[in-house]
Amino acid sequence: MTWGAKGSQDRARRVLVEAIAAYEGCEAEQQILRAHLTRxxxxxRIALAGKVKAGKSTLINALIGEEVAPTDAGECTMVTTWYRHGPAPRSRLIRADGDSLELPLTRRHGRLQHTLLGLTPQQVARIEVEWPSPMLQxxxxxxxxGIGSLTAEASRHTTDLLAAEATGRPVxxxxxxxxxxxxxxxxxxQELRGGAVTDAxxxxxxxIGVLSRADEVGGGRLDSLISAKDIATRHAEDPQMQALCSDVLPVAGLLAQGGRTLRQDDFDILAALARMERVDREAVLVSVGRFQDADAVGGTPQSRTALVARLGLFGVRLGTVLVRQGISRPGELADELARRSGLGMVERxxxxxxxxxxxxLTSLGAVSALERLLRVRxxxxxxxLLAQCEAIRAGExxxxxxxxxxxxxxxxxxGLDERRTAAALRLLGDQGVQPWRRLGLRETASADDVARAASESLAEWRALAADSWxxxxxxxxxxxxxxxxxxxxDGLPVLSPPSGPPVAT
Ligand SMILES: Nc1nc2c(ncn2[C@@H]2O[C@H](COP(=O)(O)OP(=O)(O)OP(=O)(O)O)[C@@H](O)[C@H]2O)c(=O)[nH]1
Ligand SMILES: [Mg+2]
Structure with a gap:
């Protein structure tokens, strides 16, 4: 279930159809508009952007729940990759000249391997991966x-995608x-978002801003995630940041991604660490090198190297603490690591x-793109047409x-006390989108109850909106x-009138 001004999608569709007719004979413009219509x-579409190695691909993997995005330093990190829902895994490469090529799907150590089939990143427009993941539905x-990639070309891919209308497929x-x-x-x-939509x-x-690799804040100490939360809150309160994004969330994507791919033999290493004397454990966890060499914790040097690559040293430390606190299964540990990683807040x-x-949002995006096009061409x-666009935006x-x-x-x-804060959050969909949830009712509430609660809530917010104090x-x-x-x-079904005595005719 969705909401938004009733019919703004229909109106966006109508104005796009009219505009396509108005651009009769201009094939390129019509193509851009048709793409918006389909969209x-x-x-x-949500893009993850940021500087090189900010943790974008790791967060994508954590969100999808599988390692489908490459996080190594390969050339594939220099091309834009779309992850969309599909019934079966599939990967295609779209060349800069528009041709599309099927890519082989191979996995190494559980990770999907991407290839550019010998093409350079400059010759590739994007890779499109279809994956049967619930998130992608x-x-x-x-x-x-990454912005600021070694090649200016790779950076330009990102700025084009997010800020310019050239592709006609903005996010x-x-x-x-x-x-x-x-x-x-x-x-x-500022540059990325400024050009993307007309309306600030x-x-x-x-x-949304993400303070990423949150476990590295504070040098990997166990309270790093708490420090990261404080820092993120300070950023979120900074007026310069507030003018650019609606929230800043601390996330340690590696913890969530790594936790989900943890195997029993990884867990056994953490359990062995948990059983060690504190001084010995701290000595082992002082650096990645020490941990790799620590035969006493079991596993092979390769498996320890893989574990520390998967979770980071902080993740190994935290995992050990959690096992000491009673967690006894890899699945349980994965859930707790994901919870602490801050991933849940991004999902929420x-x-x-x-x-x-x-x-x-897709209607507003289409309207913004049309407005830009109408001004340029x-x-x-x-x-x-511009007046119609303006009306759609004003009503949404x-x-x-x-x-x-x-x-x-x-x-x-x-000016919002605790009760009003809770009511506002619910009404805006914080707990779910069903009308009864938005009004704080039970699922069994009748249509009458829902309509009454909505009217009462409307009266209360209207009164506050008119309160001169x-x-x-x-x-x-x-x-x-x-x-x-x-x-x-407006979206509730029309209620039948209360039943009363039959009206004499
Ligand atoms: N400690 C820690 N390391 C992380 C985290 N997220 C990512 N990394 C590591 O940072 C490196 C870069 O991560 P990526 O996810 O590839 O970052 P990216 O932003 O996609 O990088 P580019 O695509 O190359 O710009 C990898 O070695 C990751 O393992 C995190 O939350 N904590
Ligand atoms: Mg990447």
Whole structure:
């Protein structure tokens, strides 16, 4: 179930069809518009972007739950790779000249191997991987070459994809990873998102910052993830960052990815470490080299090397602590590592903030692209088409809702007490998209109960929006929430009138 202004997708479809007719005879422009038209029915596209080695591919693997994205230094990390849902694994290479070639699917040590079939990254437009993963039913994930790659060409792939209209296939949202915030990350983010959509609020609402490789913050100490959370919160509160993305989340993708591929013999090494005397254990875990050489913990040097590559030294330390605390199975450990990695929060943002609003976001993306095209390549009907685009954008509150959801989560909206904060979060879909969930009712609530609760909620938010004692921010938030109630009411089935005595005819 999704929500968003009723019919904005239909209206986007209509304006695109009209525009295709207006560009009669201009094949390239029509092709771009047709691609946007098709895209209205496709899953949301989320790109993972950031500097070289920020941890993009590792996070994609953690989200998909399998090692499908290459994380080594190979040439495949220099091309854009799309991961979309398909009934069976399949991989295709799309050449820069438009031809597409089937790629062999081979795995090494459980990892999918990508190849460019002897082509250089410059000769490749993108790789498209189809994979039967539940996450990919919701969203298409786009892995981008690191910005600031060794070759300017690879960087340009990313900036083109995210900021320019050249491909006609832009993405709908961006997860931007940075290791620790540097001024140039801010500049890059600004450049990437600035050109992508016309409306700044839309750009911010569809961009999430990730403080990646969070386990490395604080030199891999056991409290690194806590320090990373504090740092991420400070970034999220920084006005410069707030102008670019709606939240900053700390994530240690390697922990989540590594945990999911842990085998029993890896677990046995952690269990052996857990049984050691503390001083001996600390001596072994002082460096990667020491751990690799530590025959006392069992396994072979190769298996220890593989384990530390899979989890990082921090992950090995944390895994050992968790085993000491009573975790006794690899699956249990994987779940706990994933939970601590911060992956769940990224999944939650995707599930509650992005995917329910997919229809609204793809419509707005198409409208932004059309507006840009009309300005760059005007046609006689441009003014009328631009007015239609403007009307679609003005009637769509999804970006404001998404931003508000992030702000309420971060507790930065003044004037909302605990009850109203909980009600606002629910209404914006934090707990799920069904109307009864959004109104804090039970699943068994009748249609009448749902309609009544929605009307009461609407009255309350409207009153707050009109309260002259409330601050501007509170009233603005209340307006967005009232609007969410209106849309919710609008989407409810028409109720039958209460049954009463038969009317005499
Ligand atoms: N400690 C730690 N290392 C990580 C984490 N995420 C990724 N790495 C490591 O960082 C290196 C780069 O990770 P990738 O996921 O390939 O990063 P990327 O951003 O896709 O890199 P490029 O595509 O080459 O720009 C790999 O050696 C990963 O194992 C993490 O959360 N913690
Ligand atoms: Mg990569």
């Amino acid at each position: 209205l029915d496709e899953p949301l 919701q969203v298409t994930l786009v892995d981008t070459p 709908d949202a961006v997860i931007y990873l940075f290791k620790s915030r540097h001024a140039d990350d801010l500049t890059m983010l 609020a839309h750009a911010v609402a569809t961009t 943002v995707i599930a509650t903030q992005f995917t329910p609003r997919a229809a609204a 005007p046609v006689p009907d441009a003014e009328a 509150y999804a970006p404001q809702e998404m931003r508000l959801l992030a702000d309420v989560r971060q507790a930065t909206v003044p 409330a601050t501007q921010s509170t009233r603005r938030a209340a307006r967005v929430l009232a609007r969410a109630c209106e849309e919710l009411l």
